[in-house]
Amino acid sequence: MINREETKMKSIDVRSDTVTHPTKRMYEAMFNAQIGDDVYYEDDTVNKLEKMAAELVGMEAALFVPTGTMGNQILVMAHCQRGQEIIIGIDHHVAEDEVAGCAVLAGVQTRTLPTKDGYMDLQDIENSIRKDIYDWIPETGLICLENSMQGRALSLEYMAKVRELGNKYKIPVHLDGARMFNACTALKCSPREMGQYVDSLNFCLSKGLCAPIGSMICGSKKLIQKARRLRKLLGGGMRQVGIIAAAGIIAIQEMIPQLEDDHRIARILAEELSLIPEVDVKFEALSTNMVFWQFRDQKMRNLVNFQQCLAKKNIKINLPWEPKYWFRFVIHHYIREEQVQQIVDAIKSYIAQSEDRIQASL
Ligand SMILES: Cc1ncc(COP(=O)(O)O)c(C=O)c1O
Numbered sequence: 001m002i003n004r005e006e007t008k009m010k011s012i013d014v015r016s017d018t019v020t021h022p023t024k025r026m027y028e029a030m031f032n033a034q035i036g037d038d039v040y041y042e043d044d045t046v047n048k049l050e051k052m053a054a055e056l057v058g059m060e061a062a063l064f065v066p067t068g069t070m071g072n073q074i075l076v077m078a079h080c081q082r083g084q085e086i087i088i089g090i091d092h093h094v095a096e097d098e099v100a101g102c103a104v105l106a107g108v109q110t111r112t113l114p115t116k117d118g119y120m121d122l123q124d125i126e127n128s129i130r131k132d133i134y135d136w137i138p139e140t141g142l143i144c145l146e147n148s149m150q151g152r153a154l155s156l157e158y159m160a161k162v163r164e165l166g167n168k169y170k171i172p173v174h175l176d177g178a179r180m181f182n183a184c185t186a187l188k189c190s191p192r193e194m195g196q197y198v199d200s201l202n203f204c205l206s207k208g209l210c211a212p213i214g215s216m217i218c219g220s221k222k223l224i225q226k227a228r229r230l231r232k233l234l235g236g237g238m239r240q241v242g243i244i245a246a247a248g249i250i251a252i253q254e255m256i257p258q259l260e261d262d263h264r265i266a267r268i269l270a271e272e273l274s275l276i277p278e279v280d281v282k283f284e285a286l287s288t289n290m291v292f293w294q295f296r297d298q299k300m301r302n303l304v305n306f307q308q309c310l311a312k313k314n315i316k317i318n319l320p321w322e323p324k325y326w327f328r329f330v331i332h333h334y335i336r337e338e339q340v341q342q343i344v345d346a347i348k349s350y351i352a353q354s355e356d357r358i359q360a361s362l
Pocket of ligand 1: 018066067070072093094
């Protein structure tokens with residue numbers, strides 16, 4: 001168990017781990033940061049962070065970028081030529097939530113595959129690989145993975161098999177590892193062990209690791225040099241950005257080991273929710289910091305009403321993204337164990353009110 005900091009965050013916010021504020025140690029590090037112009041490679045703090053990131057995942061080089069989206073898109077651009085296609089899960093962030101950046105920026109199309117429990121089928125991947133044997137066939141430029149994938153930690157065995165496919169057909173593999181440390185924590189493996197199966201990866205400092213801004217993209221020296229030019233092209237060449245990188249260093253040094261405790265609290269939440277008869281918890285999707293659950297009874301699924309009811313109790317939630325009624329509650333550094341009970345009590349009180357309403361309407 002870790003000592004969770006008090007925060008200026010005003011509510012119990014389980015919408016995402018992106019809502020986390022910097023820790024006290026991050027504020028101190030930001031205040032004291034050695035800075036310089038990073039476009040001239042002169043920001044010592046950024047240089048230190050990039051070195052640390054590359055070593056952490058066992059790659060030659062790393063680059064600090066403002067967001068995970070920019071990091072992923074830069075790497076798609078760096079790996080692919082215009083007119084190619086990338087193989088990717090239909091519900092992966094790069095395909096679904098990056099404003100069609102692959103098409104707009106890299107000029108590639110996404111060849112999206114269905115996923116089951118977060119995994120693309122290996123045979124589907126192999127069947128989808130295309131070479132330019134005919135004039136009209138787009139060539140596969142990249143295979144994209146995501147881990148953790150909507151809260152699930154995908155196995156290293158699977159990643160190794162995708163790597164083998166990449167090697168067999170000479171196609172690079174990219175990992176959107178926005179939350180790769182959550183996955184590594186769940187799999188009890190090191191980031192290096194995961195990093196060995198891909199040619200490039202992106203990890204976020206600003207999610208469960210609490211830094212205010214920033215992601216790291218990692219790969220070979222040659223790839224990252226190309227990525228650096230592409231970052232400039234997109235307007236992401238930053239100047240005295242050591243102020244922010246300083247928080248990223250603390251994120252790597254101090255916050256990765258704390259993720260295990262987020263996972264512990266997520267499990268407590270899942271178990272407490274499962275004791276409510278009206279609630280169904282998706283335990284099979286629980287391996288990191290995300291708890292998926294739904295109301296069993298259709299009549300309770302007045303979701304906007306539910307969201308407002310929790311908001312009155314100072315609990316912020318997102319509505320389900322798709323009409324499947326599964327809520328996603330995300331645990332992070334600023335959710336304390338005792339707040340789990342407040343969340344559970346608020347849900348129980350909504351259920352009691354709904355049952356009264358349903359009873360009255362009969
Ligand atoms: C899996 C995944 N990849 C990439 C991103 C993009 O990160 P950012 O919000 O920093 O652009 C997110 C954001 O939530 C994400 O969940």
